Amino acid sequence: MTRKQRRLTLIGFAGAILAIALGLVLYAMNDTIVFFNSPADIQAKNVPPGTRIRLGGLVKEGSIQRGDDQQITFEVMDAQSEIRVHYQGLLPDLFREGQGVVAEGVLESATVFRADSVLAKHDENYMPREVADTLKKQGHWQGEANAAPKTQ
């Protein structure tokens, strides 16, 4: 092989791998990305049923119902609207009424959501960031009463 051929082999090979990677990334971007929505967003944007989304908001007071074998339903609300969430599994430790929550799953209809995972705040100081931002945007942010230690 001449020097030129060797160089071309290398460049060709590198180009091929990069092209494959780029193709995979672009395809995956279309297919696997999940958008974050609040209940109000779902109504405003008219998100079609069957879409996979992350739903975030506050757990409505008094809305939690427990069935057999960890079947749970609760309502996630923001300032404007609310949506019923069905979930089967163990709830995170910091899942509470009136607290922020993010659920990932599939929208079944405009008002029903089936979650396959539920995340709450990871410690007592913070809201899920997306939820905090949404509440701020809607003007319902009161700050968290027992927010981060004031000393930090």
Add this chain to the structure above:
Amino acid sequence: MFVEAGHFALALALGLSLIQFVVPLWGARANDPVLMSVGRATSLAVFVCIAFSFLALTVAYVTSDFSVVNVVANSHSAKPLIYKISGVWGNHEGSMLLWVLILALFGAVVALARNSIPLRLQANTLAMQGAITIAFLLFILLTSNPFTRSVPAPAEGQDLNPLLQDPGLAIHPPLLYIGYVGFSVSFAFAIAALIDGRIDAVWARIVRPWTLGAWAFLTLGIAMGSYWAYYELGWGGWWFWDPVENASLMPWLAGTALLHSTVVMEKRDALKVWTILLAILTFSLSLLGTFLVRSGVLTSVHSFAVDPERGTFILGILILIIGGSLALFAWRAPLLKQGGLFAPVSREGALVVNNLFLATACATVLIGTLYPLALEVLTGEKISVGAPFFNFTFLPLIVPLLLLLPLGQTLAWKRGNFLGTAQRLYAVFGVSLIATMALFAFEYGGPVAAPLGIGLGVYLVLGSLNEIVTRSWSRGTPLSVAWRRAANLPRSTWGAVLAHAGVGLTVIGIAATAWGVEGLATIRSGERVKAGDYEARLERVMPRIEANYREDVAVFTIFRQGQELGSLESMKRLYVTRGMPTTEAGIMTVGLGQVYVSLGEVAADGSVGVRLYYKPLVLLIWIGALVMALGGGVSLMDRRLRIGAPARAKMAPSAAVPAE
């Protein structure tokens, strides 16, 4: 008083690192050996100052000195001693202090390795280490001072985040940081080479042990973090493609590529410019990881406090160091003497392929991690890029790499013969294929991924070991001779074989997760929950009170096909000071697999939500990582790296262990 002394020592370290940056650099420029050697003394002094400062903070934690804000916010007098000590870095300020402590430690070890590194290269390298130290000390002193006093001092602290009250905190951050920060040495050497405009095989031989050490520690740190998340978070997963995990995976991928490209440079004096670029990129990714985790742009258990000022500061450091080094690279790299090109089918060609795949895979992880942040800044749209994205992009790039790995390892340098190489692996191909088929037949109807993945893992393990066999044994060799030959193979060969076999073990562990089963139920005492062949019977739930938490303990008896295996405990804890509940999964190891029981809520009527998992071979995921790191360690003991070529006789023993 001691606390103020710690603060002062930190400021003193800043002043000293300014000297460490300026004087040796100037000395190298003026060709003055006295000025150049100033770097050594100052980097030792910087280390001593920072170590003292770290000690001062540790003492404040151990003695529960609640006049220090940092201690108040993260400690409690009733906390067990080990968490008082590890709590020093279980918060933003303290973890940054640990970061610079390790940075300074590496600077000091470079300074002590005086006989194995040419003076000029050492001076420039220490100057670069000094520059990085300056940036991070300024960050700590200006935005994250751990020594701030709280007036008046409260009587009791607010306790450490309960998720962090775990032996994992004592091990995971130091290992990870030694890895992250260790790459700063390769980076500093690369910049020093650019400044000097000279780079050769000697440079590669000097840098390789540092990269190897950093890589081995990063491997351990990531594995430890993964195991910790697995048992602490109670979701039974070992990798979540969480941005914070990706932040540690990216430098690991780039570092792995760097490790391999340095070999080519050392053996064949080629790939020089690429190696320099990789050294810069690897440390840049470490810094990016620090930025992502410490700035609060990501919410996770790792981001201790969200403070925009800190984020901006770290972003500034990031731009300065990465931008500066890449600009220097663009300016100086064309001046470096290019190495030769080589045949595509050869060991070095295979290593180039390795680098292409690793770098591309690293780039896809980078895109997946940064894209949501970029999109949110540009459009305000919030998205999440999760496991499906990474499985779809990362796996197709890594699997071909793994398939080629044993071939590349077997190829000869300079001019390889593809068919001849494949021939030497016939037995390996055969055995792996038979293993895959057997698993298919045995688990007929089960998931396809498991047999395929395990077959790949077996192929990797055997393919690596094959190198030892073919190099020490041929038909007719007595076993004792073969044994002696194998023992006499270079340590670096054994290291590579072990590391690659470790990859195979991890692949087997990951593939076997496809066989995992789980069950979910709400049960009372005496009732059972079932997952595949396994069953857990809830015996009782009892309360227990410890120093800084109280817990409900659920005792389970585990059965396999009706046969009793033993009992385990899962806990639901409430940490009193913070009022924060946590779940402690109950884990029983059965062979290389684990039975994992996670608790949900304990209802007033005594019923408990229980999730039972059985995860076959799951331990191999982490055992594989341990074997990889062990391979790195064995390779470090190679004679070639141990003995500095220019000063064979005077070699100080301290210089022989660059990884520590």
